[in-house]
Amino acid sequence: MADKITPQDEDYSRWYLDVIRDAELAESSPVRGSMIIRPYGYALWEAIQSGLDRRFKETGHVNAYFPLFIPMSFLEKEAEHVEGFAPELAVVTIGGGNTLEEPLVVRPTSETIIGHAYAKWIQSYRDLPLLINQWANVVRWEMRTRPFLRTTEFLWQEGHTAHATESDAVEETLRMLDVYCDFAENDAAIPVIKGLKSDREKFAGAVNSYTIEGMMGNGWALQMGTSHYLGTKFAEAFNINFLDQNNVNQFCHTTSWGISTRMVGAIIMAHGDDQGLRLPPVLAPIQVVIVPIWRKEGEKAPVMTMVERVRSALVDSGIRAKVDLREDQTPGFKFNDWEMRGVPVRVEIGPSDVQQESVVFARRDQLGKEGKTFGIPVAGVAEEAHALLNAIQSSLREQALRGREEKTHRVSSYEEFQTVLQEQGGFLHAHWAGTTEDEERIHDETKATLRCLPMGTEEGEGKCFLTGKATNKTAIFARAY
Amino acid sequence: MADKITPQDEDYSRWYLDVIRDAELAESSPVRGSMIIRPYGYALWEAIQSGLDRRFKETGHVNAYFPLFIPMSFLEKEAEHVEGFAPELAVVTIGGGNTLEEPLVVRPTSETIIGHAYAKWIQSYRDLPLLINQWANVVRWEMRTRPFLRTTEFLWQEGHTAHATESDAVEETLRMLDVYCDFAENDAAIPVIKGLKSDREKFAGAVNSYTIEGMMGNGWALQMGTSHYLGTKFAEAFNINFLDQNNVNQFCHTTSWGISTRMVGAIIMAHGDDQGLRLPPVLAPIQVVIVPIWRKEGEKAPVMTMVERVRSALVDSGIRAKVDLREDQTPGFKFNDWEMRGVPVRVEIGPSDVQQESVVFARRDQLGKEGKTFGIPVAGVAEEAHALLNAIQSSLREQALRGREEKTHRVSSYEEFQTVLQEQGGFLHAHWAGTTEDEERIHDETKATLRCLPMGTEEGEGKCFLTGKATNKTAIFARAY
Numbered sequence: 011m012a013d014k015i016t017p018q019d020e021d022y023s024r025w026y027l028d029v030i031r032d033a034e035l036a037e038s039s040p041v042r043g044s045m046i047i048r049p050y051g052y053a054l055w056e057a058i059q060s061g062l063d064r065r066f067k068e069t070g071h072v073n074a075y076f077p078l079f080i081p082m083s084f085l086e087k088e089a090e091h092v093e094g095f096a097p098e099l100a101v102v103t104i105g106g107g108n109t110l111e112e113p114l115v116v117r118p119t120s121e122t123i124i125g126h127a128y129a130k131w132i133q134s135y136r137d138l139p140l141l142i143n144q145w146a147n148v149v150r151w152e153m154r155t156r157p158f159l160r161t162t163e164f165l166w167q168e169g170h171t172a173h174a175t176e177s178d179a180v181e182e183t184l185r186m187l188d189v190y191c192d193f194a195e196n197d198a199a200i201p202v203i204k205g206l207k208s209d210r211e212k213f214a215g216a217v218n219s220y221t222i223e224g225m226m227g228n229g230w231a232l233q234m235g236t237s238h239y240l241g242t243k244f245a246e247a248f249n250i251n252f253l254d255q256n257n258v259n260q261f262c263h264t265t266s267w268g269i270s271t272r273m274v275g276a277i278i279m280a281h282g283d284d285q286g287l288r289l290p291p292v293l294a295p296i297q298v299v300i301v302p303i304w305r306k307e308g309e310k311a312p313v314m315t316m317v318e319r320v321r322s323a324l325v326d327s328g329i330r331a332k333v334d335l336r337e338d339q340t341p342g343f344k345f346n347d348w349e350m351r352g353v354p355v356r357v358e359i360g361p362s363d364v365q366q367e368s369v370v371f372a373r374r375d376q377l378g379k380e381g382k383t384f385g386i387p388v389a390g391v392a393e394e395a396h397a398l399l400n401a402i403q404s405s406l407r408e409q410a411l412r413g414r415e416e417k418t419h420r421v422s423s424y425e426e427f428q429t430v431l432q433e434q435g436g437f438l439h440a441h442w443a444g445t446t447e448d449e450e451r452i453h454d455e456t457k458a459t460l461r462c463l464p465m466g467t468e469e470g471e472g473k474c475f476l477t478g479k480a481t482n483k484t485a486i487f488a489r490a491y
Numbered sequence: 492m493a494d495k496i497t498p499q500d501e502d503y504s505r506w507y508l509d510v511i512r513d514a515e516l517a518e519s520s521p522v523r524g525s526m527i528i529r530p531y532g533y534a535l536w537e538a539i540q541s542g543l544d545r546r547f548k549e550t551g552h553v554n555a556y557f558p559l560f561i562p563m564s565f566l567e568k569e570a571e572h573v574e575g576f577a578p579e580l581a582v583v584t585i586g587g588g589n590t591l592e593e594p595l596v597v598r599p600t601s602e603t604i605i606g607h608a609y610a611k612w613i614q615s616y617r618d619l620p621l622l623i624n625q626w627a628n629v630v631r632w633e634m635r636t637r638p639f640l641r642t643t644e645f646l647w648q649e650g651h652t653a654h655a656t657e658s659d660a661v662e663e664t665l666r667m668l669d670v671y672c673d674f675a676e677n678d679a680a681i682p683v684i685k686g687l688k689s690d691r692e693k694f695a696g697a698v699n700s701y702t703i704e705g706m707m708g709n710g711w712a713l714q715m716g717t718s719h720y721l722g723t724k725f726a727e728a729f730n731i732n733f734l735d736q737n738n739v740n741q742f743c744h745t746t747s748w749g750i751s752t753r754m755v756g757a758i759i760m761a762h763g764d765d766q767g768l769r770l771p772p773v774l775a776p777i778q779v780v781i782v783p784i785w786r787k788e789g790e791k792a793p794v795m796t797m798v799e800r801v802r803s804a805l806v807d808s809g810i811r812a813k814v815d816l817r818e819d820q821t822p823g824f825k826f827n828d829w830e831m832r833g834v835p836v837r838v839e840i841g842p843s844d845v846q847q848e849s850v851v852f853a854r855r856d857q858l859g860k861e862g863k864t865f866g867i868p869v870a871g872v873a874e875e876a877h878a879l880l881n882a883i884q885s886s887l888r889e890q891a892l893r894g895r896e897e898k899t900h901r902v903s904s905y906e907e908f909q910t911v912l913q914e915q916g917g918f919l920h921a922h923w924a925g926t927t928e929d930e931e932r933i934h935d936e937t938k939a940t941l942r943c944l945p946m947g948t949e950e951g952e953g954k955c956f957l958t959g960k961a962t963n964k965t966a967i968f969a970r971a972y
Contacts, residue, residue, distance in 0.1 A: 039604070040565070041595065042586075044558035046608055049623060052555045074533045077525035078597075078628055078644050079581075084521070097588055100560075102597065104582040105523075105643075106632030114522065116559075116583065116597070123520070127527055142530065147559055147628065151587030162586075163559050 015350070017284045022228040027157070029278055033287050033351045036157045036274075043155040043162030050351065051158075051274060053295035055165065058273050059145065061197040061293065062167060065189045071141040071169060076123050078147075079114035084122040087247040091121065094214020098150040100162075116149040121215065121240070121266055124170045125248035132172055132262060135254050139182065140172040158275035159232070159491045166270035172250060172262040176241070179263035180218075183239040186267040187220045190235040198273065199290035199407040200224045200280045201414060202234060203437075203486060205462025210446045213266075217241035223461045223486065225414040226279035229435035231461045231488035234276050237267035275491070280410050287352025288374055290406050291399040298324055298331040298395055299353045303341045303360035312364045320357060320369060320391050327392035329399070349374055354402045355395060371395070375402050375409070418486075424452075424476050427487070431456055435489065439464075441472035442485035448476055458487045496831070498765045503709040508638070510759055514768050514832045517638045517755075524636040524643030531832065532639075532755060534776035536646065539754050540626065542678040542774065543648060546670045552622045552650060557604050559628075560595035565603040568728040572602065575695020579631040581643075597630040602696065602721070602747055605651045606729035613653055613743060616735050620663065621653040639756030640713070640972045647751035653731060653743040657722070660744035661699075664720040667748040668701045671716040679754065680771035680888040681705045681761045682895060683715060684918075684967060686943025691927045694747075698722035704942045704967065706895040707760035710916035712942045712969035715757050718748035756972070761891050768833025769855055771887050772880040779805055779812040779876055780834045784822045784841035793845045801838060801850060801872050808873035810880070830855060835883045836876060852879055856886050899967075905933075905957050908968070912937055916970065920945075922953035923966035929957055939968045 015032060016024040030036050035051030047055065063073075079102060085092045100116040103109060117123065124142070132140060149163050169186060173179040187204055194202045202222035212219035216238040224234045242261040245251065250262045281288040291297050300321055304313045317333055324331035334344050341358070348356055358370040367388050373381035386394050417436030421427045427438055438458065449460050463485050471482045496513060497505040511517050516532030528536065544554075560583060566573045576599045583595040598604065605623070613621060630644050650667060654660040668685055675683045683703035693700035697719040705715045723742040726732065731743045762769040772778050781802055785794045798814055805812035815825050822839070829837055839851040848869050854862035867875050898917030902908045908919055919939065930941050944966050952963045 037608075039558045040562060040607060041558045041560045041604075044560060046558065047556040049553035049555045053553065055556075056554065072530035072534065073537065074530045075528040075536075075646065077520045077522045077527065078630065079522045079525060081521060099585075099587070100583045100595075101585040102581045103584045104580075104594075106580070106634070107578055113585075114581075123522075126521060127518075149559065153587070165556065 015284065015286055018227060018282075025282075025284070026275075026279060029282055029286050029350075030157050035278070038157070041162075043152055045157045045161050047165075047271065050295060054274055054277065054289070054293060055271055057293040057295065058197075058269075059167070061193055062189075062269060063145075065193060066143050066167075066169065069185060069189060071143045071171075073145065074142050075144060075146070076120050076127065078117055080117050080120070080123045082113050082115055084126065085115060087122065088215050088244055090243075091215035095119070095150070098152065100149045100151055117146070118148055118150045119266070119268075120144060120146070120148075120168055121170065121244050121264075122248070125244045125250055125264070128170075128172050128262070128264075129248050129250045132250055132252050134252055135174050138172060138174045138252060138262065139178060141169075141182075142171065143167055143169040156275075156491070158271055158278070161271075164271050166268050169265070169267045171265045172245070173264070174252065174254065174260070174262070176263050179265050180239050183218070183220060183237045183265045183267070186265070187222065187235075187237040190222050190237065190267070190269060193269075194222055194224065194234055194276075195407065197290065197292045198277055198280075199292070199403055199410065200234070200276060201407060201411040203462065203464050204466070205464040205486065207236070207462055208446070208449060208460045208485070210449045211460060213238045215240060215243055217243070220465075221462050224276055224280055225410070225417060225437060225488075226276070226491070227282060227413070228279070229417045229437075229488070231437065231486075231490040232272070232276050232279065233461070233490070234273060235267070235269040238265060240264045240266060281406050282352075285346075285377065286350030288406060289352035289354060291354045291403045294352065294354050295330065296332045296351075296353050297329050297399055298355045298357055299348045300331060300333045300357045300359060301341055301344045301348070302333065302335075303358055309361045313359055313361060316364050316369075316388065317359050320359065320388060323388075323392045324395055327396065329392065329395055345372075349377065355398055357391075357395075371398055373398065373402060375405050422473070422475050427475055428456055431458055431487075431489075437461070438487045439484060440475040440487070441481055442476070442483055443474035443479040443481035444476050452476070452487065457489055459490050461486045461488050461490060496765065496767055499708060499763075506763075506765070507756075507760060510763055510767050510831075511638050516759070519638070522643075524633055526638045526642050528646075528752065531776060535755055535758065535770070535774060536752055538774040538776065539678075539750075540648070542674055543670075543750060544626075546674060547624050547648075547650065550622075550666060550670060552624045552652075554626065555623050556625060556627070557601055557608065559598055561598050561601070561604045563594050563596055565607060566596060568603065569696050569725055571724075572696035576600070576631070579633065581630045581632055598627070599629055599631045600747070600749075601625060601627070601629075601649055602651065602725050602745075603729070606725045606731055606745070609651075609653050609743070609745075610729050610731045613731055613733050615733055616655050619653060619655045619733060619743065620659060622650075622663075623652065624648055624650045637756075637972070639752055639759070642752075645752050647749050650746070650748045652746045653726070654745070655733065655735065655741070655743070657744050660746050661720050664699070664701060664718045664746045664748070667746070668703065668716075668718040671703050671718065671748070671750060674750075675703055675705065675715055675757075676888065678771065678773045679758055679761070680773070680884055680891065681715070681757060682888060682892040684943065684945050685947070686945040686967065688717070688943055689927070689930060689941045689966070691930045692941060694719045696721060696724055698724070701946075702943050705757050705761055706891070706898060706918060706969075707757070707972070708763060708894070709760070710898045710918075710969070712918065712967075712971040713753070713757050713760065714942070714971065715754060716748070716750040719746060721745045721747060762887050763833070766827075766858065767831030769887060770833035770835060772835045772884045775833065775835055776811065777813045777832075777834045778810050778880055779836045779838055780829045781812060781814045781838045781840060782822055782825045782829075783814065783816075784839055790842045794840055794842060797845050797850075797869065798840050801840065801869060804869075804873045805876055808877065810873065810876055826853075830858065836879055838872075838876075852876070854879065854883060856883050856890070903954070903956050908956055909937055912939055912968075912970075918942070919968045920965060921956040921968070922962055923957070923964055924955035924960040924962035925957050933957070933968065938970055940971050942967045942969050942971060
């Protein structure tokens with residue numbers, strides 16, 4: 011910890027980078043726009059992977075792996091797709107010392123190469139639905155990068171499914187949106203808004219793109235996951251067709267959906283405070299850190315004996331617990347250090363705790379005296395820790411939800427929109443009947459983008475805040491990463 | 492299953508490709524030398540990953556992620572390294588529409604980019620040892636490829652560690668060799684020979700490379716994992732140094748070690764037979780398949796009730812069990828199909844089994860009547876299945892060991908070497924004091940390569956089979972993939 015973390019109010023972007031540096035989540039690499047994910051950041055990603063992968067398998071998906079390289083000609087088969095991705099491609103032109111006849115694109119996403127395989131695998135309605143996910147790295151040549159949020163190379167999962175009918179495919183698209191929502195709210199403790207992307211913001215080649223949008227600590231939006239209904243566009247481009255029950259040849263309806271290492275950025279920004287990270291217990295690589303406290307040499311042995319008892323009780327009950335054994339640092343330093351790293355619960359064990367057969371719990375989500383509980387009996391330490399971890403998980407989500415509600419504003423005119431955005435920021439929710447050009451104008455004039463048309467908020471008819479047209483649709487706008 | 496699997500004796504290479512096709516493990520892709528790993532093959536790789544990752548973590552390692560792209564200049568910093576890898580590189584020359592000033596290599600292995608990071612992370616002896624593993628894809632432009640065994644892109648893990656002393660680093664190198672051996676023998680059920688690679692066969696840039704070599708069904712060798720002691724070569728190239736306890740600046744001693752998707756090929760070839768795959772229960776994606784048998788409509792309901800009871804008893808006890816619900820296939824077809832896919836245990840449940848409250852077990856490692864057990868009581872089905880899976884795991888390893896012993900030959904002259912190799916194949920074990928040039932000559936004349944100088948087989952002095960020189964070293968030669 012060379013420097014102190016910049017306070018959020020002073021410079022939120024600086025705060026974000028400071029936390030990533032001090033908590034050793036990631037660092038820049040000598041390769042432009044690519045980051046190194048350090049062990050603590052990667053452990054968080056492993057927890058995210060595990061929570062998602064379990065849900066994918068529970069909903070009938072299997073994993074597979076497709077090539078990193080895609081022939082350039084494949085991308086060109088779907089016109090909107092190549093138009094969207096062409097400016098961002100990294101291209102291999104030399105292999106084994108020779109110039110390649112056809113350049114190979116490093117995958118920016120895999121609809122095309124997977125579509126080519128699906129065309130071979132799918133012959134009949136009996137082969138459907140085909141439900142496959144891939145964990146992979148992808149590359150998009152980005153001009154302005156920011157660790158986890160936008161990097162040239164990133165890690166993600168991309169689901170690709172094929173179905174016999176539009177309704178099956180749309181159902182899958184929305185099912186996976188719900189899976190993402192469930193993960194975000196229950197594992198990452200981040201409340202999200204599910205909604206439809208506008209044409210301007212949708213995936214290159216999709217019919218409809220759905221998103222989960224979270225609010226970060228500064229009121230900006232972050233797209234945390236997307237699920238796309240691709241219609242028959244890729245099926246037509248790659249000839250993914252099947253014989254239906256009546257022996258009629260039909261194009262498949264396909265979907266794709268993805269969540270990336272960006273989720274790590276979401277967790278940092280949705281929960282972090284001026285002391286650093288605050289990790290949701292479900293995903294925290296270390297859920298409980300135990301800090302032994304002793305001064306005189308004679309105190310050490312009994313303290314360490316109890317530390318080990320508590321550690322093994324926690325680990326045996328399934329808690330990811332770690333003891334801070336450093337002898338060249340004071341307890342005070344360690345408290346700050348683990349608070350900065352976002353560990354949800356700290357257990358303090360000193361000589362007086364040994365005498366009383368009890369320990370002290372300190373919550374990361376409530377710093378200072380209010381967050382401390384004294385006299386937790388050693389006999390019940392695992393049970394109490396589980397209860398506290400559950401409470402912190404809920405509390406973080408509650409805090410994030412309250413923050414979002416406080417920073418969500420209804421507006422009814424463009425003037426109000428601009429004033430509120432400038433003075434308060436956050437999410438601006440309004441009736442909306444604008445066009446792509448209207449969105450672009452708003453973006454140019456205010457830097458806010460249309461995040462989504464939120465689902466499940468039927469509110470009846472109103473007037474579009476920009477055009478005044480009558481509509482029953484609403485949209486959420488915000489500054490976004 | 493369009494065509495029948497070619498018998499091993501007729502054409503072992505064809506057999507291998509047929510099994511991969513019919514068991515739907517992988518298939519070729521439109522990208523030269525890159526394969527698609529299909530869900531069943533990928534599930535096997537997930538089981539391999541899980542068995543290795545657990546062992547890495549138990550031995551104190553953590554995972555991290557480093558960039559896919561490496562600046563060409565990095566590779567050039569270690570002379571032997573770049574010489575070894577230069578002919579196999581895929582090179583990105585265009586990014587975001589522009590020609591790059593410095594071409595980026597798609598990583599063939601990550602010693603250089605990781606070495607660059609370690610130089611920043613390591614300052615003091617207190618930062619050592621640094622024990623990191625990465626799960627990643629790598630690319631080596633191969634001229635002749637074969638699914639799983641040699642592909643342009645492959646998946647692997649690469650461990651990279653840094654230590655204060657030579658002895659610490661050598662200890663780590665050998666510890667990870669032992670971890671690999673433990674995984675191969677206990678999870679993959681493949682007995683392996685641990686040994687030292689010759690200079691000709693070692694990793695480009697290593698001081699010493701250690702290997703685990705397995706014997707495949709046709710007597711050929713397969714290098715299944717390697718662990719390298721890199722000395723201070725990469726530390727000197729990348730300035731990975733530290734202040735020791737006496738405040739003296741020292742270079743670190745580093746190691747690297749890797750196992751790849753080649754392990755899938757090893758499992759296919761070490762255990763497979765003319766009926767197809769035989770998967771070791773520890774790694775099998777499906778450990779038990781249940782085939783319901785009924786003819787009349789009235790039999791179906793009671794059979795399916797018992798099938799579900801058995802399935803849930805197995806799953807609840809931690810067994811990966813699947814019911815074959817297909818109604819358009821006969822039981823006989825299903826038996827063959829799951830045998831071909833290598834599922835260790837088949838459970839048959841028909842109307843008479845329902846009446847007797849019992850089921851039939853059939854072992855994949857013993858086909859026909861001998862492998863069947865009738866009248867397993869439903870009440871104890873999970874316990875019996877666990878016992879049988881354990882027995883099959885041991886039996887597969889025993890069979891592979893017996894096969895290796897039968898095909899391992901001691902030879903004492905080059906004439907004998909050539910005769911035995913031609914007539915019987917397998918591993919040729921002999922005293923050895925030859926040079927790199929001698930190895931090359933043997934390779935040119937016989938196609939056999941020096942697999943390793945096996946460890947732990949001190950046999951006293953003898954005469955080199957080729958040169959006649961006295962030596963106490965022995966070597967194993969074989970045809971190899």
